[in-house]
Amino acid sequence: MSQKPSKSTAPEAENAAATRGTRLFLGLSCFLxxxxxxxxxxxxxxLLAPFFGNSVYTWTALIGVILIAFSAGGYLGGHLADRKMALDLLGWLLSGSAVLTFFIPALHTVFAAGLSAQGxxxxxxxxxxxxxxxxxxLLGAVSPAAVRFYSLTLKDTHVGAAAGTISMLGSLGSFVGTFLSGFFLLSTFGVRSIFFGTAALLLVLAVAAFLLAKNTLRQQAPVILSGLFAFFMSWMTAPKPKPGVIFEHESFYHHIEVSERTDGDVTRRVLQLDSTMEGxxxxxxxxxxxxxxxxxxLALLREPAKVGSALFIGAGAFGMPENVSREFPEAAVDVVEIDPQVIEVGRKFFKLDEHPRVKAHAGDARRYLLQSGGKKWDMIFGDAYNGIRQIPPHLATQEFYQQIADHLEPKGVxxxxxxxxxxxxKAELTSGMLATVRKVFPHVEVFAVGYRRDETQNVILMASREDLKPLIQDRYVQQGSWQESLIKTHVPKGTVPHASYVFTDDHNPVDAIIARGLLE
Structure with missing residues (x-):
């Protein structure tokens, strides 16, 4: 005899399917x-780098604030889940974070420029x-709330498993988000577009949470309308292009801007990376x-006044390497630039393709030198520093300058x-750099491009294994010549304050020194 199926079988199956769907949503919510x-x-x-620089301080502030926010969110999410055991809690947390994420580009446009003066x-x-x-x-509150709801689907019999599952999925989501943004999103989309896309994803998750909680469309309408309003307001407050800007682009490394203006017969075209004019x-x-x-x-002050090979660390606007190539058509000129997009800008706007002897290499300078083998140059020019706000610390150490020395010809500079x-x-940076370079090169001279020596300006260091004094002080130069214009900016020895420390890979306080200089 066959048994008749129990009347409760269908409702139990339906409840089991709904429970599995809830768990899937909770896991997906934490992951995303x-x-x-x-x-x-x-x-x-x-978003912050154009106003506050690419320094360790920007990263420290950003990471610290988000860690504190996540900690506060964890505490908040646990308490809210105990008070409101319904999935629409996740809907409110996700929708709130979505609306505020939509507003991030607008708030940045309004406040960043003013706050950049705070140091x-x-x-x-x-x-x-x-x-x-x-x-x-709000995003930090999602995981502890989800743990509570996930545990309820197991009738609170496997709280540890619920916490472990949710924690694992949240960590995996953080891993995916890190790799996705670093290796794909930032090189493919603009920063504002990425924020808008992230906010839209969170808003879709919020709507899904409300649907699972069986909230009506009327109940969801304020959330959806708030998201649309935030997107519209942020879109309308997009920063307007500056006068004269002919190109803008967000690369992984920089906000790249090319601008142009006419002064008489000269059409001045300049490259700006973040907040700094690079060339x-x-x-x-x-x-x-x-x-x-x-x-x-300065390399032409020696005899013979010729450059047969040159390496520029940092492309700027490719003006200097191209100038070398024009002066010495047979010279082999290499340029190493961290940002491939800067090289593309050089080809499009700064005549790089007109100089086939200038070879641009995308990559980090120290890595490039390591991979260059025994190649040596007559002149190496270091110009990889991003204005007054940031110096890549690994390009300001005794070890790096030793690499430079190892790749110079015996009479190279x-x-x-x-x-x-x-x-x-404000001279602390100059004194530290000078002390560090002197650890590698026995002869170093200083030139000040500005007028007042106590003000921030372009400072040029010239280093060599040979005595440079005869090239600068003990020679006659024609009045009005380029030699005179450079030599007259020479800074006598003893003018720069002495530094008691040397920058090394192990200890390099260059970011702190720059911060102190800006406070001054």
């Missing part, structure tokens, strides 16, 4: 919330609190237009451009 938080954090760095430490901390603290708290040229002739760019010619002062409180 973790991914969203890391996408916001990494892309936030590119390298206070500025990034304040802007991070303003933009990312509350979205971070320029006359768009018609390719002639150099910035005073510090002339200082590559190393010329370096930094942004600092010669005397006074």
């Amino acid at each position: 919330a973790g991914a969203a938080m890391m996408i916001i954090e990494i892309c936030a760095y590119r 390298l430490i206070a500025g990034p901390v304040i802007i991070s609190l303003l933009l990312f603290a509350v979205p971070g708290i 320029g040229m006359d768009a018609k002739t390719g002639d150099l237009i910035l005073p510090y760019q002339q200082y590559w010619k 190393f010329i370096m451009n930094i942004i600092a002062a010669i005397t006074g409180p």
